[in-house]
Amino acid sequence: GNSVTQMEGPVTLSEEAFLTINCTYTATGYPSLFWYVQYPGEGLQLLLKATKADDKGSNKGFEATYRKETTSFHLEKGSVQVSDSAVYFCALSARGSTLGRLYFGRGTQLTVWP
Amino acid sequence: EAQVTQNPRYLITVTGKKLTVTCSQNMNHEYMSWYRQDPGLGLRQIYYSMNVEVTDKGDVPEGYKVSRKEKRNFPLILESPSPNQTSLYFCASRFDRGHEQYFGPGTRLTVT
Numbered sequence: 001g002n003s004v005t006q007m008e009g010p011v012t013l014s015e016e017a018f019l020t021i022n023c024t025y026t027a028t029g030y031p032s033l034f035w036y037v038q039y040p041g042e043g044l045q046l047l048l049k050a051t052k053a054d055d056k057g058s059n060k061g062f063e064a065t066y067r068k069e070t071t072s073f074h075l076e077k078g079s080v081q082v083s084d085s086a087v088y089f090c091a092l093s094a095r096g097s098t099l100g101r102l103y104f105g106r107g108t109q110l111t112v113w114p
Numbered sequence: 115e116a117q118v119t120q121n122p123r124y125l126i127t128v129t130g131k132k133l134t135v136t137c138s139q140n141m142n143h144e145y146m147s148w149y150r151q152d153p154g155l156g157l158r159q160i161y162y163s164m165n166v167e168v169t170d171k172g173d174v175p176e177g178y179k180v181s182r183k184e185k186r187n188f189p190l191i192l193e194s195p196s197p198n199q200t201s202l203y204f205c206a207s208r209f210d211r212g213h214e215q216y217f218g219p220g221t222r223l224t225v226t
Contacts, residue, residue, distance in 0.1 A: 034215075043204055043217035044157075089157060091215075101172065102147065102206075102215055106156030 002027045006090045006105035013080055013112050021075040021108045023064075023090035031092040033057075033066050033073040038087040038107070047075075047088070080112045116141045120205050120218035127195060128226055135190045135221050137205030145208045146188040147172070147215075148180065150201040157204070163188055195225040 007022040025031065032051045036044040048057030053068035062077045073090060090105040118139045127133055139146065147162040149172075159172030161180040169180055177199055179191040188207075192199060202222050208215040 036215075036217075043219045044206075044215075045217065046214040049214065101159060101162050101170075102208075104149075104157040104159075106154075 002031070002092060002094045002103045004090050004092055004103050004105040006088075006108055008106070008108065009087075010109040010111060013110070015082055015112055015114050016079045017112075019075070019077040019080045019084075019110070021088055021090075021110070023073045023075065023105060025071050025073065025090075025092050027071075027092055027094050029094060030068075031094050033064070034091040034093070034102075035062070035064055035073070035075050036089040036091060036104075038089065040086070044089060080110075082112050082114050085110055085112045116216065118205055118207055118216050118218040120203075120221050122221060123219060124222050126224045126226065129196055130194050133192050133195060133223075135192075135203060135205075135223070137188045137190065137218060138186050139188075139205075139207040139216065140186065141207065141209070141216065142185065143207035143209050143216075144185070145210070145215075146182065147206045148178070148188070148190045149204045149206065150174065151204060151220075152201050160190070160203075195223075197225050199223065200225050 003026045005024050034049045035047040037047045038044045048059040050057040050066035056065045064073050064075045087107045089107045121136045144165045148160040149157045158174050163169040163182040205218040206215045
């Protein structure tokens with residue numbers, strides 16, 4: 001089946017620290033992979049995506065590389081800011097799915113202190 | 115402006131009183147979904163739809179109904195709400211499988 005596992009939070013960092021949030025997946029076929037971010041009191045919005053193996057998605061200083069050999073899509077940022085405090089969700093869209101549903105991880109709460 | 119709208123944004127109701135949460139998108143997207151978000155459980159899909167009159171169950175469909183009579187609208191219906199349906203609900207839409215999913219602002223439902 002299709003599923004996403006991401007590291008449990010909460011993650012607490014000081015400003016300018018390096019961030020990694022691990023995400024691994026199980027999927028039939030070759031899925032598209034996404035990271036979504038949810039700021040306090042808001043809906044989810046797309047942070048970055050990758051649609052095939054070895055693609056790197058990037059946005060706002062965040063990066064993630066689609067690794068087929070390790071079935072992973074880890075999110076990284078070299079220097080976090082207080083404004084990055086949010087919940088981050090890893091997700092996949094399975095190509096074999098007839099109704100194109102999206103599968104989400106449970107989310108990782110990130111808090112950045114000044 | 116491309117967007118997904120949901121109404122109401124906040125709702126407090128009583129057990130057993132039927133309610134509908136509306137969802138509308140203006141991007142001509144084929145795929146639409148409903149999710150609920152609960153602490154410690156992340157985002158769980160309730161129902162999804164590929165196009166008009168095509169819907170299917172997600173992970174937690176019990177106690178919910180949906181309909182897709184028009185491409186832009188995808189209402190979520192709770193025929194007899196119960197307290198365990200107290201949650202934050204999100205509607206979402208996207209053009210195709212590999213494309214970005216756009217989320218509505220959320221509806222916070224409390225059932226007493």
